[in-house]
Amino acid sequence: MIPLRHPPLEGQIRIPSGCAISGVFHKDGKTESGRRIIDSIALMHDRSNGLGGGFAGYGIYPEYKELYALHIFYLDQNVKQDCEEFIREHFDLANAGEIKTRNIAEIRDAPKIWRYFIFPHAYKLDSSELDEREYVAECVFAINRRFEGKAAVFSSGKNMGVFKANAFPEDVGRFYMLEDYSGYAWTAHGRYPTNTPGWWGGAHPFSLLDYSVVHNGEISSYDANRRNVEMFGYDCKLRTDTEVITYIFDYLTRREGLTFEEASAVVAAPFWSTIELMPDDEKEFYTYLRKRYHALLINGPFSIILGFTGGMLVLGDRLKLRSMVVAEHGDTFYAASEESAIRLIQPELDRTWAPDAGEAIIVKLYKEGE
Amino acid sequence: MENGKIYLSPEYEVVRSDEKCIRCRVCERQCADDVHYYDADADRMCALDENCVNCHRCVSVCPTHALKIKVSENRFRENDNWSDTKVREVYLQANSGGVMLGAMGTPLKYPTYWDKILINASQVTNPSIDPLREPMETRTFLGKKNQKTVRDADGRLVTKFTSPQIELDAPIMFSAMSYGSISYNAHASLARAATELGICYNTGEGGLHEDFYPYGANTIVQVASGRFGVHADYLMAGAGIEIKMGQGAKPGIGGHLPGRKVGPDVSRTRMIPEGSDAISPAPHHDIYSIEDLRQLVYSLKEATAYRKPVIVKISAVHNVAAIASGIARSGADIIAIDGFKGGTGAAPSRIRDNVGIPIELALGAVDSRLREEGIRDEVSVVVGGSIHSSTDVVKAIALGADAVYIGTAALLALGCHLCRSCHKNNCNWGIATQNPTLVKRLNPDYGARRLVNLVSAWKHEIMEVMGGMGINSIEALRGNRLMLRGVDLNEKELEILGIKYAGESI
Numbered sequence: 001m002i003p004l005r006h007p008p009l010e011g012q013i014r015i016p017s018g019c020a021i022s023g024v025f026h027k028d029g030k031t032e033s034g035r036r037i038i039d040s041i042a043l044m045h046d047r048s049n050g051l052g053g054g055f056a057g058y059g060i061y062p063e064y065k066e067l068y069a070l071h072i073f074y075l076d077q078n079v080k081q082d083c084e085e086f087i088r089e090h091f092d093l094a095n096a097g098e099i100k101t102r103n104i105a106e107i108r109d110a111p112k113i114w115r116y117f118i119f120p121h122a123y124k125l126d127s128s129e130l131d132e133r134e135y136v137a138e139c140v141f142a143i144n145r146r147f148e149g150k151a152a153v154f155s156s157g158k159n160m161g162v163f164k165a166n167a168f169p170e171d172v173g174r175f176y177m178l179e180d181y182s183g184y185a186w187t188a189h190g191r192y193p194t195n196t197p198g199w200w201g202g203a204h205p206f207s208l209l210d211y212s213v214v215h216n217g218e219i220s221s222y223d224a225n226r227r228n229v230e231m232f233g234y235d236c237k238l239r240t241d242t243e244v245i246t247y248i249f250d251y252l253t254r255r256e257g258l259t260f261e262e263a264s265a266v267v268a269a270p271f272w273s274t275i276e277l278m279p280d281d282e283k284e285f286y287t288y289l290r291k292r293y294h295a296l297l298i299n300g301p302f303s304i305i306l307g308f309t310g311g312m313l314v315l316g317d318r319l320k321l322r323s324m325v326v327a328e329h330g331d332t333f334y335a336a337s338e339e340s341a342i343r344l345i346q347p348e349l350d351r352t353w354a355p356d357a358g359e360a361i362i363v364k365l366y367k368e369g370e
Numbered sequence: 371m372e373n374g375k376i377y378l379s380p381e382y383e384v385v386r387s388d389e390k391c392i393r394c395r396v397c398e399r400q401c402a403d404d405v406h407y408y409d410a411d412a413d414r415m416c417a418l419d420e421n422c423v424n425c426h427r428c429v430s431v432c433p434t435h436a437l438k439i440k441v442s443e444n445r446f447r448e449n450d451n452w453s454d455t456k457v458r459e460v461y462l463q464a465n466s467g468g469v470m471l472g473a474m475g476t477p478l479k480y481p482t483y484w485d486k487i488l489i490n491a492s493q494v495t496n497p498s499i500d501p502l503r504e505p506m507e508t509r510t511f512l513g514k515k516n517q518k519t520v521r522d523a524d525g526r527l528v529t530k531f532t533s534p535q536i537e538l539d540a541p542i543m544f545s546a547m548s549y550g551s552i553s554y555n556a557h558a559s560l561a562r563a564a565t566e567l568g569i570c571y572n573t574g575e576g577g578l579h580e581d582f583y584p585y586g587a588n589t590i591v592q593v594a595s596g597r598f599g600v601h602a603d604y605l606m607a608g609a610g611i612e613i614k615m616g617q618g619a620k621p622g623i624g625g626h627l628p629g630r631k632v633g634p635d636v637s638r639t640r641m642i643p644e645g646s647d648a649i650s651p652a653p654h655h656d657i658y659s660i661e662d663l664r665q666l667v668y669s670l671k672e673a674t675a676y677r678k679p680v681i682v683k684i685s686a687v688h689n690v691a692a693i694a695s696g697i698a699r700s701g702a703d704i705i706a707i708d709g710f711k712g713g714t715g716a717a718p719s720r721i722r723d724n725v726g727i728p729i730e731l732a733l734g735a736v737d738s739r740l741r742e743e744g745i746r747d748e749v750s751v752v753v754g755g756s757i758h759s760s761t762d763v764v765k766a767i768a769l770g771a772d773a774v775y776i777g778t779a780a781l782l783a784l785g786c787h788l789c790r791s792c793h794k795n796n797c798n799w800g801i802a803t804q805n806p807t808l809v810k811r812l813n814p815d816y817g818a819r820r821l822v823n824l825v826s827a828w829k830h831e832i833m834e835v836m837g838g839m840g841i842n843s844i845e846a847l848r849g850n851r852l853m854l855r856g857v858d859l860n861e862k863e864l865e866i867l868g869i870k871y872a873g874e875s876i
Contacts, residue, residue, distance in 0.1 A: 217496075218495045218496040220492065220496055220839055220840035220841050220846065220850075220853075221841065221845075221846030221847075221850060222850070222852060223849070223850040223851050223852035223853065224845070224846050224847065224848055224849050224850040225846075227741055227849050227850075227851070228746075228747075228849070230741070231741050231744045231746060231747075232744070256519050257519065257521070258519070258527075262527065269843075271505045271507065272505075272507055272509050273505055284529045284530070285527065285529045287529070287531075288527070288529035288530075288531060289529075290845075291511050291515065291531055291535065292515060292517060292519065292531070294511070294515060294845040294848070295747070295845060295848065295849070297843055297845050297846055298846070299840065299841045299842060299843060299846035300496050300840045300841070300846075301496060301497065301840075318842070319499070319504060319842065321497055
C-alpha cells in the first residue's frame, strides 16, 4: 500500500476509538497538582496507543478566575495575527502568552500553543444581545470555523484548562508540566484511535466553556445526535463522538436549563420497559425527557467523565458496554476505567463501586456550611 | 363510436392442462372477469383470454394446479422505439377517446434508490446488540417535539407534553385507503391489525364506517378535498387527523369514485346519495395558498380542542422541500410525503407514470431542508410510496423519516396480486371491490392475522438490523445518515440523499 503523504485529519475523517479515562475531585475544594492524575492514567497505558492524551484541571487559574481562559493550537502560525485580531475585536485581553511546555523526546510535532485570559467587550456583548457565556461560545465557534485546520480553540472556560496532545497521556502530562498546576478537580484521557493518525485537536478532553468531556467508547447514534445539535448552531467540525457529547450537555444544561441529572436521563435514557414499571410521576418525567429530546439519546458504548465548574459527572451508557469504577476516600471522589488506576494513587478507599448502566454519579463542591 | 377491442389481441394467455383439469368449474365461479366457461358438448373448460387481468385467482384456487397464466407471446413487429405497450395504448385511446386509467403504483422502470443504499454494522470498536437478549426499542411518537421546557414555581420540570402525539409500537402505519376504494372487509382487517400491532391505519377520504369507531385509537381520519364523511364525531374518533393535499400516484389531480361503487353503506359513510359519483376536486377549494392551509389546520385543531395532531399529506413534487418547510410553519404536527411510485385505486396512468419524484430523494431533501432551517423538531415526517420491506423502513428512518406508510405491501398481505385493475370494481380477492359476493372472499380474521404477521416480521427484522448497528432505540437511528452508504449513485444523488459512497469513511 502506498503510504499517504498527507494523512487525513479528523474533520475530514471520523475516528472511532477505545480509551482510558480517570478523574479526581475534591469536594472540600482542596487542591492538588497534576502528578497523581498522571500516575493514574499512566497505569492504563495499554488502553491507549499514543495517538492522543489529555487532561482538564479545575480551579487552576485562581488569579484570573473571573476571566475566560482560551487555549489555542496554532497549527499554522501565519494565522496567529489574524486570530489575535479577532480576539481583541471581541474581548478585553488581560494576559496572553505561550503555554509553558517541557521539551521531551516523545512529543516532537507540537504546534504553537497559546493561552489568553479574556473577557467580552462590554459594548460588544451588550449589542450582541447574547448572554455572556453564549457570546463566548459563539466566538469560539467563529474562530474554529474561520481558521479551520489552522488554529483551534481547545479550552475556553473560566478558572479551568484543557491540556492535550497527540501522544501517550503520561507524556502529555510531562510535556505540559502539570505538576506546576494546582486544581480541585482533574480528569484525564488516554486515547486509542483505531484507523488513522490522531491529531492534537482530536485528543480529549473535549471542551466548550467550562465543560470538558473525557470519553471511552464509540457512539452509534453519532450522526443522529450531530444533525440535531447542528440545528442549534453547534458546528461539529471535528467529527469525534466526544465533541458531540460535549455539545449535547452544553445544549441541555446551559441552553435548555436542565440539571445534570435530567441531562443524563436524556442521553442515557431508561428503557421504555423500565419506565413502565415506575410510579406515575417518574413515568411522566422520563417519558417527557425521552419524547422532547428524542434525538439526543446516545446509543452505543460510552463511559464519560464530564467536568464543570464546581462539579463532576460520571455516566455510562444504558447497556453498560464500557467499564467505569468510582470510589470515595474522605472528601475526595475518584472515577476511572479500572479500579487499579484509583488504588494506585489512593490505596485505601472508604467505598468503591461500579455505577449501574445509565446511572449518573454527580459530585459537587460543598456549599458553605456543609 | 363503438370500436370495442379492435386491433387488440389478448395480453395474457390462459394455459390449462386438460390432463389435470377435473372440470370442477371453480375457476369459472371464482373469476369475476368472466374468463372461464364450461363447454358441455366438448366436456372441457375454455377461456376468454381477452378478459384476463392476470390476477391469479383461478391459479390459486385450482385444486389440481391445472392453470397458469402466460404473458401472450403474440408480438407486434420488433421495434425498440415503439414498444408493444406504447402501440397498444395508442390503439386503446383511438378506440375509446378516453384517458388511460390505471391502478396501483407505476409499473415503469424507474430507479429504486432504496436498492442503492447499504446499511452499516458494528465491528470490533463497538459491539453489536442481540435483540433476543437485550431490549430493542421501536416505539415512536409522532408530533411536535419542540415544546419549551419550563419549570414550575418549585423549580420542578413541567413534564406534561402539550403537543398531542401519536404513539406507535413500530414506525409503520397503513396508508390511506378509503372505504369505497377498498372493501368493508379490507378496512376491518386493517383496523383490527393496527389495533393489535399498536400502530395506526388510515381511513382515506371515504369517512369512517360506524362499525369501526371502536378502533379509533388506532385510526387516522382523513380530510380530503371532497370532505366526504367529515363531521365532528369523525374528527374526534381518531388518533390524528390527516389533511390530504396530494397523493403520490396522482399529484395535482383529484379523485373519482364511480357511482356504481356507492352502495347504501358507502353512501351513509361518505354522506352522499346512493349511486352518485364521489368527486374529489383537484385542489381543496378553501386552500389556494399556504396561509389557507394554516386556517384549515387550525380549524381542525379548534374543532378537536387541540387534542389531535394534524398531518398534512402531500405528494413528492419538484419543490417538495420548500413546500414541506411551509407546512412545518403552518401549525401542522406531522408531514406525510407520498412518493411518485405510491399506489392508488385509480389514476390516469399518464399522471401516475410521469408526475412527481421518488420518495427517497424527496425525503433526503425535506429532512435536510428542515434541519437547515432549524425546524425539524417542529414536525414529524412520515414517508410512503413504495416501501417494499423492513430494510426500506430502516433506510427511510436513517435518512430522516420518523415513520413510514405502507399501502401496497399491506394489500399484498391481504392477498392482492398486483393486477392493477382496482378501478374495475371486480377485484377477485375481495379487496378493491364493493361487490358483496367478492367482498366475502376476504375474511377479516385471516386478513388481520396476515397483516399482523407481516408487520411483526418486519419489526423483528428492523430490530435485528438495528442491533447489528449497535443501536437499541429507534430514535438513535432517525436521521443517522452515516449508517448509510450509496452504491451505483452519482454525486448529485448522494448529495441530495446526504449520504457517502460505499468505501468512504467519516
